[in-house]
Every structure is written in structure tokens, then in C-alpha cells.
Amino acid sequence: MKVPLRWLKEYVDLPWSVAELAERLTLAGLEVTGFRAVGVPPPTGLRLKSEFVSPVWDEEKVVIAEVLEVRKHPDADRLHLVDLNYGTGCLTVVTGATNLKPGDRGLKVVLARVGAVLIDGHSPERALRPLKPAKIRGVLSEGMVCSALELGIADEHEGILILDPDAPVGMPLAEYLGDIVLELDVLPSMARCLSMLGVAREVAALSEQPVRYPPTEVLFGPQEAATQVHISIEDANLCSRYAAMVIDSVRVAPSPTWLQLRLLLAGMRPINNIVDITNYVLLEWGQPLHAFDYEKLRDRAHGHVPHIIVRRARPGESLTTLDGQQRPLHGEHLVIADTAGPIALAGVMGGLETEVGPETQKVLLESANFDPVTIRRTARHFDLPSEASLRFSRGVHPDLVEPAARRAVEWMRQLAQGTVARGLVDVYAARPSEQRVHLSLAYVHRMVGYAIPRDDILRILRGLEFTVDEAGEDTWLVTVPRHRLDVQHGPADLVEEIVRIYGYHRIPPTLPREPLPDYQTPRDGQIEERIRDILVTLGCQEVITYSLTSIERERPFVGEGADYVRLLNPIHPERSVLRRSLLASVLAIAAQHLRDSPRLRLFELGYVYLPRAGEKFPDERRHLALVLCGPRLAEFWEGASSPPQDFFDLKGLLEGLFEALHLGQASQGNARVAWQPTNVTWLHPRRAAALVLRPLQSHTTTKGIASSSSDTSLLIGYAGQLHPQLHDTYELGRREVYVAQLDLEALWPHLPERFTCRAVASFPPVRQDLAVLVDESIVAERVREEIFAAGRPLLREVHLFDVYRGPNIPEGKKSLAWSLTFQAEDRTLTDKEISKLVQKIVDRLEKSLAAQLRAP
């Protein structure tokens, strides 16, 4: 909403500087987002950028002048000489303006004298240039008569600006027309401020003064309107009120200059006096109006009295709107029709056929109120945002229909010499009832948390034109003024009105003093952050990628035919579904990082979205993805380059994570993660592991890994080398890439909520090494489990320190060398105890795994 302050001042005094006015309006909810200075310098202290290049009209050099005579240029057909009186002197200028011709005299124009800075009308970028004396075809011109374009008022011009006849000769133009236009961002709740009066009411309430309402008296002619038009509303839900007035014998012509300029500054284009008046009243009151050519309506009614019908469009109907477009209509569109069919798109745009034009002699003025939702939908459907549809779709109080219509017809009488038929033909189908709200001082104080004085409350509400009646001790019955629709939900709405006018900055800040709630944040969020921290200490860089992805991108990890949460309206095919896998996205980032850095360790901890059969919402699960590639260590100037990260870097990282989560430590958790050889399509078939969560009791069972798919085991993810076939898909080059993907939601129920810290042993640990020969087919983990099973509880730690194949080892066997740490909490272990335990372990290994003790 553009508000020219010169116009606003008609309704209310502006007691502040422009900067302070802007600040106060902004704080009260009418945000000033920009401004335009018209012929005057930017206001002091207004910390906004001007949206418009505009010259400052010099008080001495840009003045109002009267045309004394227009003469032909002696040497040029298209040029004229204009003799001007500018109050303190006379001079002659040369002009090429098409709207001055020999014989014109008495016209008021704008004279710019040498030195005045104006917009260069010939420069495409609207550059500002000082005016120089010029000899035009031999005649010296010491100034020029200006167009609206050169003055910075309009973007286009048809000749020079002709001022209204009462413009005072000699007055500086800045004094006569100079203005500041504020650009306001009007919130949906403040739709009433899409009008000059609405803004004036805000200023009035903020500065504690009354609004000067414009007059709405009409000087009627002898005829009655009621006999000249009939009105029917088919659906009062869609049109609560429709009123018409009839104005005869109008003379359609350009509007007076002051009116055209006001519309221009407010952002509307002048058309003719009738249309301009409807727009002027729309801007003044916020009530859209529409003018029909009455004769055309009567023609359509075959000479009968026109019958306006507000109804839904019927199938097959269409309407050619003012912009010349023929628009097919549907049942959801509300139209203004007569007996012959639609004549306007209600509240959106008029029809071309019944438009007011230069020949129009009689006008039917529509002032009506339409359903916001319908208008909004229709304007959207046809992509026809207009000043009218903007206001109707935000809601206009139907009581405004009458004053706006009266104001408009009186202008038409005065400015277009029309005769107004008596009366408003008015069908008020759904008059909103009076809105009354009970308000108590205690409520205001409780809600605000500060005792705004009672008198201030009353003064503010009355200043906003609420009627306040005492309803008891410090309670009131407040009646909402009949221009507002936003007070719908009782006293909370009134508190907002009170506080925004009182000033938020006057409320002393406090902190909540109520006791804190007793419930506790769920544990998973804390674990999630802990996992991030652990991975960071393990040298990993966190990434966060889009949850929106494409099925193609993820197919290698998700497979064919998986169900996705799909978008109905994606902005791009690459972002059309919610992901089911993190890895595909993290690999895309890895590829990007590998272009300029050889080494990476990336992780993402985020959601995947798995649709569930028969459920409305997907399962949103937190997953973890890890990607490792490139040298184990960063490049350094000394020594050879580091070997690349491999499977065991990845495994070490994950083991570090599980250990830090206390997963799998004897006295702490209830489950541990087992690494099983596996086969998944996206991992190297010989370097792939399934991570399986197993209850800790499995140590004491005789079940091996082969039976780990029992009920008590739970697959939580995979880790291994990314399948080399996928490198090209993700543009990863030829280096080995190691990846892991874990379902954290499966993990957290098994993470111990707390752990018991063991005493620091005061008796020395005893380390004993043990090397055994086993079949190649026996995995290390199996051997470890057997050692543990036999050595517990004095066996504290088992650590594999060497794997050996080669000379002295039979074909098909391998040597595994373990370091065993024994420790008791209550005594120093004797050599005899140790050797007994070691023997027990060896026996068990021989029995269950056919292992052989390797000679020490």
C-alpha cells in the first residue's frame, strides 16, 4: 500500500517527522518497507532506501508558471515558443510538447529554469541532469516546461504537465506538489489499512487525535434510482451486500490533475474521470467500486430496466474482461450478471462490453461485498490480482458499501457534471451482527504481565473507535467498530490492540516465574548428539544433506520397487521424494570433496522416511552414514605418503563409537555388535559386514555365528567397501571407498541408560600371550568368543596382536596370536592359577575349534 503523505494529511494531522511516523507505524504493525520522495529531499533520519530516483525540485528554479502565449517557432514546424509568467518575471522557452498549440493561453504549467535538476527524458536509465541554457534552432531557451516524466512523477508522459487552473503562479512546485510516499506492508490482520482512512485511523490512535472523515452527503437529482435497476443476490454466503447508484448525464473526460497525480503516487494509472473516481474512493475507503455503462446494460435488457444478478457462473458461460481476454467460467466463479449473462467477474475485474468509455452518458455504480475465499480463488484461477481482489480476499466490512458509494457519486456529480438519481438500491443480504467482547482489567494484566493503567486501556480502545461500556468493576463490554472484521476471538484480540498502541517497548521484560514442568526430554535426542560428538572426536566431518532426493539417486542402496513418500508438486525431479537412505546423498558430497582433497571421513546423522502399509505417516527413523576414502593421515612434508584408509579404519571407527556408547562391555550393556560376513548389492562381496546386535549372554552359549539369525539378534546396518561398480554412478573415481549405514533407532533401546563404574583394581594384571593355529575358515571373532567363554571372569581383556600365515604354518591354517589379560579384584593371581586358566582356554579351543597351540 502506497501512502502519499500529502493525501493522508487530509484525514489526520501528522505530528511527527516522517522518520518517527514510519517508526511508530512499523512498531504498531504497519511496517514501512520503503518510501519515495517526490520533488523533495529524502526525509531526515528515515533509514530506508528510496525505491525511486527522483529529482529534488529547486524552490527557485522549478516553479508554477502561466502560459501567456504560444507561438510557432520561426524555423521548426514541430517546435513552439512559449511565453511564460512565473510570478517574479517572464521568459520564453522552446518546447516540442504536443499538448501546447498556438493560441493556448492561461494554462498553468511547470517551469524549470537553467540549473534545475530534472530527469533526462531521453536517457533510458532515467539519469538526473542539470538544465543548461540551449539554443534550439537559433532561439535561446532559458528553461523548459516540464513533463511528469522529467519531474520524476510518472514513468511515461503525453506532453507537458498541465496543472489545475487554480495552481498559484510563482509558487515553488515543491511546495505545491512535493510529497513523501510511504510504502506499507499490510498484514492480513490489518486489511482495514489497505485504505487511506485505515492508515489515518492508525495515526489518529497513535497520536491521540480524531480522524477527519470525508463528507458523504450527496446532492441528488430529481429521479429515483430504485426504478432504474433491480438487484438479486442468489447466494448470500458469497455476496453479503450489493448496492447500486445511478448517475445520468456524465461527461467522461480526463480527471483534474490533482486527482490523476494522487492516483499515480498511490500506484494506479489514471484512465478517465469516472474510473478514476472509483479508484480514488477505493484507495480512500478500502471499498472497491465498479462503474458500468448503464445504456449498454439497458440495451442488453432490450430496453427494459436492467436486472443485476449476483450468482455463480453456469457451465459453458464465458466473459470477455476489461483486458480483452475471453475467459471461460466455472461454477466456483462468482459473477455479476444480468438477464443476458455475465457482465463482470465479481470483485476481480469488469467486463469489456459494459465498460465505461468516452461515449458513456449514464453510469451504474456498483458498491458491493463479496466472499473473500471465492474472490481469492477466482483471482488466482485467472491470475488476475487487482486492487479490488486484494481487498475483497482479505475481507472488507460490508458497512463500507454505502459511504463509499455516496462519496463516489458526489465526486461524479462534481467532476463529471453528472446528475445523481436519488437513493441507494441496496440488497443487504447478510448484515454482520454487532461484535461485542467482554474485557476485564485483570485479563489484560494477566496476559500482558504488566499493569497497563486502566485509563490508558480505555483511551486506546476509544481512540481506535471501539465503544467501551462499563459492565462491572473493571470489566467492560467493548463493541467493535463497523469497519473491522479482525476481532473474532474475544479479549485476546483486544489485548493486541491495546499493547500495540501502548507500545511493546513500555512493557518491562520478565522471565517466567512458574515452576518448571517435571517431565523429561526423551533420551534419544541426547544420544543423537552424543554420537555426533563421538564421531567428531574420531576425526569425522559432519554433513547435512537434503531430505528431498530422487528415486534414481538412491536405487543402488534401496533397490527396485521400494515405496516412497512422494511429492505431488516437486520443484525439481531431483528433489521429488523423501529419502530412504543417507548414503546416496553423502556419497554425492564425498565426490564433490574428493575433487580437491584426497582424504575424507564424512558422516551424516539424519532422518530417512519409510512409508508404512496402511498408515498415513511414514516411519521417520534416524540413520547414520559414514564414508571414508583416501590416505589414513594427512599429507606431510616428511616421509612417505600414508596408506589409504581401509576396512579396518572403518571398523575401528565404529568400534570406537560402540565403545564410547558402552555397547558390549561386560558390566555395562546388555548387547554387543557382531560383525558378520555378508553379501549386499552395494558392498564389495568379500569386504562386507553385517552389523548384528546380539545379547551379551551369547558368550556363554555354544551357538556360533552361523546361528546368529536367531530371534535375539538384530541387524542394525552394514559396513564395508563400496562396490566398485558404483564408483561411476557417484563419480567417485578409482580410489577405494568405505561406507557404513546404521539404523540408530534400532540401536538406542539397547544402549545402557547408565553404567556402573568399576573400581580401579589394586591388584596387578597379568598378561599372557597365546598363539593358536586354526583353520582359515574360522573367523577371529569366533576364537575370541571361545577364549572369553573359557577364561571368564578372571580374563579381563583379549586382544588380537598378530595374524600370521606362511612358512612353518600348514596350508589352510592361520596363526592367531592373542594377548590375554587376567586380573582379580581381591588378590594377586598366582602363576599356578594363570597356567590353569590358560590350559582351560587351550582345551576349549582344541575341543570346539580343533585349534592347536602353537609352540611358544
Added chain:
Amino acid sequence: MELEQLRQQALAQLEAVADETALSSWNSQYLGKNGLLTQALKRIAQLPPQERPSYGQQVNALKEALLAAFERKKSELHQQEIARSLAAEALDVTLPGRPVLRGRLHPATQVMRDILAIFAELGFQVYRSREVEDDLTNFELLNMPPHHPARDLWDTFHTTVPGVLLRTHTSPGQIHVMRQYCPRPIRVVLPGMCYRYEQITARSEIQFQQVEGLAIGESISLADLIGTLSTFAKRFFGGDRRIRIRNSYFPFTEPSIEVDVDCILCQGENAAGPSATATLPVSSCTLCKGTGWLEILGAGMVHPVVLRHGGYDPERFQGFAFGLGPQRMAMLKYGIHDIRLFWSNARHFLEQF
């Protein structure tokens, strides 16, 4: 005179010793378990009894002398070693250090934690709710019935399941919290990813994080809201930040406000207050565009309709809600000019945090 010969031989050899290895073999040759001195002592048995004490004394004296000489030599060698190391090992201290491979949190996580930590100290616990929502919770229960004009403020991604959409803000979480905890008091923050149907530009993203705050009780007031947000702004942006509150509009709060903080770059130089008489021309500050203020969040008192939908009786309960964008906060705090950097995960971006 055998002993005197031994002494001379030993001292002469010790003189010639030049390193620790030679010293240690000299030590075992003379002073070791089977060294020459031990052998000399053993010969005492062959002597007549009256000569034995004197011989024993001589051997002991010799042993002490050799020990002392050994210690002297040892210390001498050590000093030589130090002198050598001091002379030889002059490092180029300007060579780069061996890189330590440091992991990092994504800047969005870091900023999110900063925000949540401040609110945690103000008593707000974290609550999470789903990202895939329905129209009912994302809009209707938040006082936006179908065709409500305020819905235009949120451009929405719809899914192929009718009525199911990607949440456009964290506010639907308010409904979930209230329904879970009613009628107990509430003080939570709801962090999470939100989605908007928008073009991706330097200023707008299709997904972004939000932190919603919600406090419900019998006396949680607007003044409490202002105090809470003012504390947050000071703690997050540091210094003597001032906040400015503008009236605003959200369908789910009443009154609704927007909060600006004075510009952290130009210190909100001379930002006009209602009574200030500002005279500075529009400055060229790139962050606040010369206005002196940065818009940081929206907030308000929970709308009575929303309270009712959450199960709370607005006659008895009241509270406030706020919503802020961690990405916007990070952009303001660190001078980031392009929101796309966050999910691009550009290495040079991540490695600055």
C-alpha cells in the same frame, strides 16, 4: 704389584672409552660379576692369612677408585652427548606441524546447539515431532481453516497421499506437545527441519531448520515472552544487544510480534527508537541495509483457538510461542550471504567452523 698393574690398565682403557657401549663393556670387564676385580678378590684365598686383610683393603680401594672413575666418565660422556645434540639438531621451526585430523560438526548443528543450550538454561526442554504432517495439524488446528488467506504465507509441498504434506514450520509440534502434556505446564523447544515450496536462491531454500518455543502455564505472560527473547538475543549475538518489537500477524498467536535485534555489524548505529531523533543518512551497512535492525524471529501469545485445540482451557491457561530460523541466525552471526551453502556442504564452508 698385580693390583697396581690392574689399576693402570683399567684407567688407561677407560681413558680410551668414547661411547656408552664401550663404557658398558669396560664396566663388565672390570666391575662386572665375573670382572677382573672380582677375580682379583677371589685370589685372596690363596694368600697367607696375615696378608689377607691388607690385600682386601687394597682391592676395595681399587674398586672404589674404578667406580668413581666410571661415574666421572659416564657423566663426561653424557655431557658430550648433550653438547653434540645442542650443536646438531637445529630445526627449521617454521616448517608446518604434522596435521591433526580434526572432525567437525556441521555449522547448522553448531548453531542449533548454541540456540538449544541458551533455551535449556531458561528451562526449555527439547521435544521432537514429525516432519511429514497432515493439513489438519500443520494448518487447521493452528487456526488456519481451509482457504484461510494466511495459508498464502506458507508455500507447501504436498505428498501424493491426500491431506499429507511436509510441515512448513515447526508449529504443528505445538499441538503434539500440548496434547501429550495437557494439563501440565509446558516449556519446550521444538527443533527440526521444515519444507517450503520455493525456488532455491541465495535467500530461500526448500528446506531449513526451525526452532519453535512453547511455554504454557497459568500466568506465562507477554512480558515473560519479551524477557525470554531479549535474553536469548543478548546471549546469542553477544554484547549489549537491544531488541525492538513490532506488532505482527500469525494465525496461531494473538497478540503476534516480530523481534528485531540491533545490527551486529554497524551496532544499529543510531537506530531510531520511537522518541529518538535520528539524523544519520542511510548507511551502507550490508547486513541491515542501513535500517539498523535485523529481523530475527516471530512470536506471540498462543491463540485461544490453538490452546483449545491442544486441550487447554484458555480461561485458565495462557502462554507464548516463538519460532526462529537457525540458518538465518547463523547467516547474521557469521556474515553468510548465501543460504545454499548449508546443504551444499562445500568443504571450504564446513572447514571454517
